[in-house]
Amino acid sequence: MLKKSLPALLNEIRQKLELMESRLPKRVDAMAVSRISKVPYKVLFYREALIWRMAELGRGALEDFEREKLASAMVVTRAAVETSAALWYLCAKVSGAIESDSLEDIDYLMRMVVGVATDPPPLPGGAAFPRPIRIKSFLKQVEKDIPGFGCQYGMLSEYAHPNWAGTVLLYAKHDSGKRVTDFGPNIRKGEATSGIGIGNLSVALAMFERSYNRVGELIPAFTALCEKSLNDKPGL
16 A cells, blocks of 8 residues: 555655756766776666666656556556666676675676677677666665565566556446447546556666665775786686
8 A cells, every 4th residue: 555645755756867967977987986996887878878767767657657657657667666676686686795895796787788688799809798687686686675676567568568557457447238339548547556666667767776775885995806806806
């Protein structure tokens, strides 16, 4: 059950997005991050790409909810939730490296930064793009810290796919007595659907803010670890 009304949640989302949009970064200077290691820079520029994506998706979802375009609102909200989960995963990896004092598990970073799921043309010299981290890995990481997150994502997926929730629930209403079906946008009103989507969008924005700030706090210690590890793994 939502503790706040949908108009109140929409207003909070609007305020969060306005703050996020006012702080969108324009540049990351690798040399200002570390003159020795490239890894911390990659963490930061991926984080900044994510915040630009989150701001755009969040704004699009908000506007769709306000216009009661629920199918598109739910699809875009799911994408925003995935973006938040990606940053949560990155934050967990950076934090884990610091806690373990080890960069052994560093493969994830290139897979996040340049991963491609399809089969693109080969790069010059025969090199290939790495495969990306799967969404299920992001969800699994969040689920460890926030039980029930995967279930909420699953509910959004029901609307994102042409299943019952994403088709008949939104656009069709049966009259069993007359044996007819009427169609129209949000023909069954849609308050429950809006509640699911708006609630998840609000949580995704809060999670994103937490992870974004936390990565910034961890970067000094992570940079020190990367620079210390250069003796063992040149190129970090």
